Amino acid sequence: MEFRYLGNSGLKISEITYGNWLTHGSQVENEVAHQCVRKALDLGISTFDTADVYANTKAETVLGEALKGERRESLEIFTKVYWPTGPGGKNDTGLSRKHVMESINGSLKRLQTDYVDLYQAHRYDTETPLEETMQAFADIVRQGKALYIGVSEWTAEQIREGHRLSKELGFQLISSQPQYSMLWRVIEPEVVPACEELGISQIVWSPMAQGVLTGKYLPGQTPTEGRAADEKAGRMMADLMKDEILTAVQKLRPVADEAGLTMPQLAIAWVLQNPNVAAALVGASRPEQLEDTVRAAGVRLDAGTLAAIDEALGDVVVRDPGRTAENAPSGRVA
Numbered sequence: 001m002e003f004r005y006l007g008n009s010g011l012k013i014s015e016i017t018y019g020n021w022l023t024h025g026s027q028v029e030n031e032v033a034h035q036c037v038r039k040a041l042d043l044g045i046s047t048f049d050t051a052d053v054y055a056n057t058k059a060e061t062v063l064g065e066a067l068k069g070e071r072r073e074s075l076e077i078f079t080k081v082y083w084p085t086g087p088g089g090k091n092d093t094g095l096s097r098k099h100v101m102e103s104i105n106g107s108l109k110r111l112q113t114d115y116v117d118l119y120q121a122h123r124y125d126t127e128t129p130l131e132e133t134m135q136a137f138a139d140i141v142r143q144g145k146a147l148y149i150g151v152s153e154w155t156a157e158q159i160r161e162g163h164r165l166s167k168e169l170g171f172q173l174i175s176s177q178p179q180y181s182m183l184w185r186v187i188e189p190e191v192v193p194a195c196e197e198l199g200i201s202q203i204v205w206s207p208m209a210q211g212v213l214t215g216k217y218l219p220g221q222t223p224t225e226g227r228a229a230d231e232k233a234g235r236m237m238a239d240l241m242k243d244e245i246l247t248a249v250q251k252l253r254p255v256a257d258e259a260g261l262t263m264p265q266l267a268i269a270w271v272l273q274n275p276n277v278a279a280a281l282v283g284a285s286r287p288e289q290l291e292d293t294v295r296a297a298g299v300r301l302d303a304g305t306l307a308a309i310d311e312a313l314g315d316v317v318v319r320d321p322g323r324t325a326e327n328a329p330s331g332r333v334a
Contacts, residue, residue, distance in 0.1 A: 001044030002298045004278045007174030008199030013076050016297050017047040019281035020059045030062055037066035039287035043294045047076040049281055052107050053083035060110035068112055079107045082122035095125035095133040104145050119146035124158050138169035150175030155324050156194040163198045180204035182270050183317055190321040192276045201278035204271050212240045213267035219243040244316055251312035259305050268296035
C-alpha cells in the first residue's frame with residue numbers, strides 16, 4: 001500500500017480507501033462485511049469511508065463493530081452528513097446547525113470512536129446559509145469530534161466559498177469527494193483546478209463506474225450478476241449500461257493486458273494518475289475482491305497506455321463540468 005497527503009494537511013491516507021456505501025448493513029451479511037474489513041486491514045488499507053445515510057445508519061454501526069479493537073491512531077475514519085436519516089423528520093436532513101451537531105454525535109456513537117479524522121458535507125445545502133454550516137463544522141473541529149472537514153459533489157464555486165469561510169473560522173477544508181472515472185471526468189475542467197489552487201485533494205468514488213469498467217457487462221446481454229442485475233441498482237446504472245458504452249469498455253481489455261493489469265486494476269490506477277487525487281474509494285461484497293483491487297496501488301501508467309485508454313473510450317466519456325450542479329439536489333431532500 002502507498003499513502004498520500006490529503007490536501008495541504010499533514011494527514012496521510014491509504015491511496016486505496018475502503019468504502020461501505022452499497023454493502024454494509026444492506027447487501028451483505030454482517031459477518032461477510034467484517035471479513036471484508038479484516039481483509040482490507042491485512043492488505044494495508046488504513047482509511048475507511050462511510051456515511052450516516054448508508055443503510056440508514058446501519059453501515060456506520062457495522063464499520064464500528066468491524067474496527068473495534070484496532071489501534072485508533074493507526075486508522076483514518078471518515079463519515080458524512082446531509083441526506084435524511086432516522087425517521088426522516090423535518091430536521092433529519094440537510095446541513096443546518098441542528099442536524100450537523102446531532103449527526104456527528106450519532107455517527108461517533110455508531111462508529112465507537114471519540115472522533116472522526118474527516119467529516120464531510122455529503123452534498124451542498126441550498127436552503128441553509130453556508131455560514132451556518134461552516135460555523136457548525138468549526139465548532140465540531142474545536143470540540144475535537146472531527147480533525148478535518150471535507151465536502152462531496154460540490155461545484156468549484158461552492159468549494160471556493162466553503163474554503164474561504166473555513167479559513168476565516170480557523171479550520172481546514174482539505175478534501176472533495178466526487179464521482180470520477182475513465183468514463184466520468186466532469187471534475188477535470190473546473191473542480192480539480194480550483195482544488196489544486198486551494199490545497200484540496202479529491203477522494204474519488206465509483207472509480208470503476210459502478211462495476212462497468214470491470215468489463216463484466218457485455219453489450220446486448222441482460223446482466224445476470226453484479227450490481228446491474230439488482231433492480232434498484234440497475235435503475236441507477238441505466239446511463240452506464242448503454243451498448244455504446246459497454247462496447248467501448250470492451251476495447252480496454254487489450255490495453256489492460258498490455259499493461260499487465262486486470263480491468264479493475266486499470267480503472268483504479270487510472271484515477272490515481274491524477275495528482276490531485278489522494279485516494280480511490282473501493283468497496284467489496286467478498287474479501288477476495290480486495291486482493292485484486294489493491295494491486296492498483298503504486299501503479300504508474302505510461303503515456304502510451306493513457307493515450308490508448310482515451311482512444312478506446314472515444315466520445316462516450318462525459319466531461320461537461322455542468323453535470324456536477326445538474327446532478328445535485330435543487331432543494332433539501334425530505
